Amino acid sequence: MNLKGKTYVVMGVANQRSIAWGAARALDKAGANIVFTTLNDRFKKQIDKLKGELEGDHDFMVNCDVTSDEDVERAFKEIGEHTGGIDGVLHAIAFANKDELKGGYSETSRAGFQLALDISAYSLAIVAREAKKILNPGGSIVTMTYLGGERAIPNYNVMGIAKAALESSVKYLALDLGNEGFRVNAVSAGPIRTLSSSGIGEFKTVLKEIEERAPLKRNVDQLEVGNAVMFLLSDLASGITGEILHVDSGYHAMA
Numbered sequence: 611m612n613l614k615g616k617t618y619v620v621m622g623v624a625n626q627r628s629i630a631w632g633a634a635r636a637l638d639k640a641g642a643n644i645v646f647t648t649l650n651d652r653f654k655k656q657i658d659k660l661k662g663e664l665e666g667d668h669d670f671m672v673n674c675d676v677t678s679d680e681d682v683e684r685a686f687k688e689i690g691e692h693t694g695g696i697d698g699v700l701h702a703i704a705f706a707n708k709d710e711l712k713g714g715y716s717e718t719s720r721a722g723f724q725l726a727l728d729i730s731a732y733s734l735a736i737v738a739r740e741a742k743k744i745l746n747p748g749g750s751i752v753t754m755t756y757l758g759g760e761r762a763i764p765n766y767n768v769m770g771i772a773k774a775a776l777e778s779s780v781k782y783l784a785l786d787l788g789n790e791g792f793r794v795n796a797v798s799a800g801p802i803r804t805l806s807s808s809g810i811g812e813f814k815t816v817l818k819e820i821e822e823r824a825p826l827k828r829n830v831d832q833l834e835v836g837n838a839v840m841f842l843l844s845d846l847a848s849g850i851t852g853e854i855l856h857v858d859s860g861y862h863a864m865a
């Protein structure tokens with residue numbers, strides 16, 4: 611894959627275990643320029659440390675808390691001014707209160723529901739709205755989802771509802787942005803140990819289930835997911851939009 615001359619925004623690197631970091635490594639290897647957005651200065655410092663592992667400089671970074679309209683507007687405006695246009699965005703952001711990710715879904719609080727849906731699903735809409743202003747022709751947006759948006763998976767609870775809304779958003783945004791030639795897709799990743807997933811109750815059991823029952827009899831890693839993200843961001847996927855691509859050792863295809 612040669613992505614020299616292309617610029618992609620990567621949102622959602624928390625640390626070296628993040629799925630977004632797997633995608634950043636893939637994009638960097640292909641020669642792309644990356645603009646990282648970070649939740650706050652703590653994550654910015656973290657990325658500054660990690661960047662040593664990459665070949666490119668990727669020096670331009672902006673803070674962007676997706677719960678703030680102003681932040682998203684400012685971030686993409688700054689990115690547009692600095693880069694002169696971008697070729698795609700990876701949205702790898704989600705959040706739910708830890709106590710909502712165990713036990714029964716009926717115990718979910720109204721505030722917890724709103725928070726999870728706001729950060730994990732609505733954010734894709736506002737990111738798409740601001741990103742399309744600076745996308746180059748053929749631009750592509752990719753988000754991250756999980757099987758828990760399609761099926762009820764123990765403990766995933768409100769995050770499953772958020773992923774269902776996110777997956778539906780992918781289809782509506784594909785319809786909306788398709789008018790301008792832009793594409794919107796999601797990668798549905800198998801479970802991977804990260805900061806976010808560490809908050810999900812009995813996560814070990816989920817990993818074990820994949821090893822036992824998925825066709826490939828193993829879990830996927832960040833780089834495998836990152837490679838699929840890179841494909842959807844690239845022109846190789848120019849005919850694909852509104853798609854949910856599973857990168858999960860084939861587990862989703864099993865009864």
Ligand code: 0WD
Pocket residue numbers: 622623624625627628629630648649653674675676677701702703704705729754755756757798799800801802803804805806807
């Ligand atoms: O098993 C997994 N890890 C899977 C994750 C399987 C399938 C899908 N996913 C999804 C997640 O739901 C998420 O959408 O992939 C995406 C990335 O998740 P990750 O790589 O597992 O998680 P992590 O490394 O924690 O990065 C997510 C980051 C946040 O980290 P924390 O740990 O602080 O929640 O999303 C960012 C933040 O950097 N984030 C925000 N960014 C901007 N504004 C916000 C916010 N308000 N909240 C969280």
